[in-house]
Amino acid sequence: xxxxxxxxxxxxxxxxxxxxxxxxxxxxxxxxxxxxxxxxxxxxxxxxxxxxxxxxxxxxxxxxxxxxxxxxxxxxxxxxxxxxxxxxxxxxxxxxxxxxxxxxxxxxxxxxxxxxxxxxxxxxxxxxxxxxxxxxxxxxxxxxxxxxxxxxxxxxxxxxxxxxxxxxxxxxxxxxxxxxxxxxxxxxxxxxxxxxxxxxxxxxxxxxxxxxxxxxxxxxxxxxxxxxxxxxxxxxxxxxxxxxxxxxxxxxxxxxxxxxxxxxxxxxxxxxxxxxxxxxxxxxxxxxxxxxxxxxxxxxxxxxxxxxxxxxxxxxxxxxxxxxxxxxxxxxxxxxxxxxxxxxxxxxxxxxxxxxxxxxxxxxxxxxxxxxxxxxxxxxxxxxxxxxxxxxxxxxxxxxxxxxxxxxxxxxxxxxxxxxx
Amino acid sequence: xxxxxxxxxxxxxxxxxxxxxxxxxxxxxxxxxxxxxxxxxxxxxxxxxxxxxxxxxxxxxxxxxxxxxxxxxxxxxxxxxxxxxxxxxxxxxxxxxxxxxxxxxxxxxxxxxxxxxxxxxxxxxxxxxxxxxxxxxxxxxxxxxxxxxxxxxxxxxxxxxxxxxxxxxxxxxxxxxxxxxxxxxxxxxxxxxxxxxxxxxxxxxxxxxxxxxxxxxxxxxxxxxxxxxxxxxxxxxxxxxxxxxxxxxxxxxxxxxxxxxxxxxxxxxxxxxxxxxxxxxxxxxxxxxxxxxxxxxxxxxxxxxxxxxxxxxxxxxxxxxxxxxxxxxxxxxxxxxxxxxxxxxxxxxxxxxxxxxxxxxx
Numbered sequence: 001x002x003x004x005x006x007x008x009x010x011x012x013x014x015x016x017x018x019x020x021x022x023x024x025x026x027x028x029x030x031x032x033x034x035x036x037x038x039x040x041x042x043x044x045x046x047x048x049x050x051x052x053x054x055x056x057x058x059x060x061x062x063x064x065x066x067x068x069x070x071x072x073x074x075x076x077x078x079x080x081x082x083x084x085x086x087x088x089x090x091x092x093x094x095x096x097x098x099x100x101x102x103x104x105x106x107x108x109x110x111x112x113x114x115x116x117x118x119x120x121x122x123x124x125x126x127x128x129x130x131x132x133x134x135x136x137x138x139x140x141x142x143x144x145x146x147x148x149x150x151x152x153x154x155x156x157x158x159x160x161x162x163x164x165x166x167x168x169x170x171x172x173x174x175x176x177x178x179x180x181x182x183x184x185x186x187x188x189x190x191x192x193x194x195x196x197x198x199x200x201x202x203x204x205x206x207x208x209x210x211x212x213x214x215x216x217x218x219x220x221x222x223x224x225x226x227x228x229x230x231x232x233x234x235x236x237x238x239x240x241x242x243x244x245x246x247x248x249x250x251x252x253x254x255x256x257x258x259x260x261x262x263x264x265x266x267x268x269x270x271x272x273x274x275x276x277x278x279x280x281x282x283x284x285x286x287x288x289x290x291x292x293x294x295x296x297x298x299x300x301x302x303x304x305x306x307x308x309x310x311x312x313x314x315x316x317x318x319x320x321x322x323x324x325x326x327x328x329x330x331x332x333x334x335x336x337x338x339x340x341x342x343x344x345x346x347x348x349x350x351x352x353x354x355x356x357x358x359x360x361x362x363x364x365x366x367x368x369x370x371x372x373x374x375x376x377x378x379x380x381x382x383x384x385x386x387x388x389x390x391x392x393x394x395x396x397x398x399x400x401x402x403x404x405x406x407x408x409x410x411x412x413x414x415x416x417x418x419x420x421x
Numbered sequence: 422x423x424x425x426x427x428x429x430x431x432x433x434x435x436x437x438x439x440x441x442x443x444x445x446x447x448x449x450x451x452x453x454x455x456x457x458x459x460x461x462x463x464x465x466x467x468x469x470x471x472x473x474x475x476x477x478x479x480x481x482x483x484x485x486x487x488x489x490x491x492x493x494x495x496x497x498x499x500x501x502x503x504x505x506x507x508x509x510x511x512x513x514x515x516x517x518x519x520x521x522x523x524x525x526x527x528x529x530x531x532x533x534x535x536x537x538x539x540x541x542x543x544x545x546x547x548x549x550x551x552x553x554x555x556x557x558x559x560x561x562x563x564x565x566x567x568x569x570x571x572x573x574x575x576x577x578x579x580x581x582x583x584x585x586x587x588x589x590x591x592x593x594x595x596x597x598x599x600x601x602x603x604x605x606x607x608x609x610x611x612x613x614x615x616x617x618x619x620x621x622x623x624x625x626x627x628x629x630x631x632x633x634x635x636x637x638x639x640x641x642x643x644x645x646x647x648x649x650x651x652x653x654x655x656x657x658x659x660x661x662x663x664x665x666x667x668x669x670x671x672x673x674x675x676x677x678x679x680x681x682x683x684x685x686x687x688x689x690x691x692x693x694x695x696x697x698x699x700x701x702x703x704x705x706x707x708x709x710x711x712x713x714x715x716x717x718x719x720x721x722x723x724x725x726x727x728x729x730x731x732x733x734x735x736x737x738x739x740x741x742x743x744x745x746x747x748x749x750x751x752x753x754x755x756x757x758x759x760x761x762x763x764x765x766x767x768x769x770x771x772x773x774x775x776x777x778x779x780x781x782x783x
Binding site for chain 2: 332333334337338393394396397401404405408411412414415418419
């Protein structure tokens with residue numbers, strides 16, 4: 001079989017070049033699959049039209065490599081003729097094996113794209129999609145072409161690919177947001193709607209920041225499975241490393257694990273994660289502590305939330321007041337670029353303090369906020385000196401103007417004296 | 422030896438060697454026409470004063486300014502924040518540069534409307550026009566020196582225009598910029614131009630301009646042509662005119678001080694050649710009328726590029742303006758002289774309207 005593929009690859013340039021023979025009739029050197037299908041109507045022509053953009057066409061993979069048959073045969077393929085070995089359109093259950101035939105072969109793939117993994121089929125078998133399709137014979141779950149398209153398959157890094165990061169949510173949503181299609185599976189269909197408005201969705205779909213997570217970054221791609229309760233924090237921790245470390249070391253982690261509650265999702269939700277705000281702590285309407293803790297000082301967990309919020313609010317207000325002082329000095333034309341640089345460090349301290357709340361330890365939060373507060377005090381002093389300097393300058397100007405006016409008055413008097421003579 | 426005789430002795434000592442008495446005698450006899458339009462005579466002197474301010478503050482800035490893409494912005498930051506009174510020197514330099522352009526323009530238009538360019542003052546007018554061009558070049562070259570974002574892109578746009586000249590445009594652009602783009606090489610040559618080449622040429626032309634002024638004296642108003650000498654009031658140049666001029670200089674200094682304290686010149690953000698151009702890029706106010714006019718022109722006018730055509734028209738207008746004393750040979754205020762006056766009014770209105778539009782539409 002490998003030898004056949006090799007022969008086919010070697011023959012491809014000749015086949016591609018020889019589509020038009022002198023008398024206009026098909027010859028043994030034509031790719032007759034493309035030649036005939038290009039002339040067919042509607043859906044029968046689509047594969048031939050799309051294949052020019054397919055990564056496989058660039059790598060010399062022929063129609064016959066998936067569908068069987070003989071492209072050098074100028075006659076119409078006959079499914080009943082065993083000599084032609086024509087397989088036609090594969091069923092959904094056949095597709096993973098068909099793709100895996102080459103994509104699971106390390107030797108073959110090394111020759112075409114050594115960077116590409118070859119374990120997709122193995123992973124797929126362990127995925128929820130694979131379990132249903134291959135294990136239970138359900139034809140509806142996604143297989144290779146559901147996500148990668150067919151006949152116009154592009155590389156993942158190509159923005160036109162259905163699996164390019166910014167296209168992944170839409171590709172998944174094609175099935176998972178379809179209530180009718182998903183009716184048999186008893187899972188929600190609002191994930192895409194929630195994700196689109198989430199902090200991750202705004203970054204990925206709104207700002208086209210391909211560093212933001214798409215569905216596959218949390219659920220996996222070929223081995224896609226719903227995250228289990230105990231490993232959600234690990235999934236989030238892949239990107240939010242510091243938050244994960246602090247949370248894992250905190251008392252909350254063991255308590256949540258013992259009662260079977262997921263850490264991150266309990267406070268931040270999953271598909272609809274919004275930009276976190278300080279009001280998520282404490283007692284307000286947006287506070288998440290109240291989901292488990294009672295409002296009042298007798299609940300130590302609630303008091304802890306209030307304490308941590310107090311530290312964050314203190315630094316946040318300090319940053320606001322210091323920023324407005326520096327802005328005021330800048331408005332008066334004072335040179336404050338070094339102070340503006342310090343403001344960035346205070347902001348960084350606030351970010352670190354916000355991160356440190358995942359330790360659920362007020363001392364840890366205070367420790368993170370301390371450098372910011374100290375720096376803010378220094379900047380306040382320097383900005384105050386700048387404003388005082390500006391005040392002094394106005395006094396100097398007043399003095400200089402008085403001197404100039406006196407000189408002018410003196411000269412006018414002298415002039416009058418001279419002109420009177 | 423009585424103390425008061427010391428200055429007298431010193432004066433006599435110098436007089437014997439320098440002929441000071443002759444100079445003072447010349448000044449005592451020198452007279453200046455006194456009329457309703459006398460106030461315009463002072464703007465030339467104020468321009469001279471502002472030039473002296475520029476030279477003084479420029480020398481002070483040179484003590485700390487270090488040209489270079491990695492040091493220009495930083496050294497200026499150091500000057501305004503760390504050097505004692507550095508902020509004042511920098512702001513005075515920037516503000517007096519702008520006031521100087523304004524005063525030179527007022528001086529030029531007052532000479533134009535008072536018809537003071539006529540025979541025998543043709544060379545005084547032409548040397549004055551040359552000084553105006555040098556002042557504008559001073560402004561353009563100095564604008565880039567802080568190496569901030571606005572200056573970088575304004576210089577890019579300004580020098581881009583030279584590239585639109587057919588055949589030699591690309592070559593001229595490379596010479597002006599020291600390469601294809603605005604880089605450290607552009608900064609170096611603008612610095613050299615600003616602190617060495619231009620001051621040298623300016624001092625020579627200014628000396629010639631002042632020499633002519635002393636030789637010919639100040640022009641009389643056109644209305645005085647047919648008046649008898651007793652109806653032509655004059656005032657002694659020294660001390661009357663000099664003292665009045667001094668009052669103007671002190672007023673100018675007070676205005677610059679106030680502007681420096683209440684409207685400090687922004688340092689902006691350091692130039693980043695890889696950043697996208699900030700919104701609202703525009704040249705200094707004195708180039709705004711040209712900038713806006715070029716923006717109104719279509720991309721192509723016949724076979725020529727619109728920008729090139731605009732530049733050629735401005736250059737042609739500049740040449741015509743330069744040779745004004747040779748094509749306005751009429752006397753008095755009537756006839757051709759009136760047409761020339763209306764042309765001047767049109768030019769002033771055009772500059773004002775285009776400048777205002779430039780700010781409103783940007």
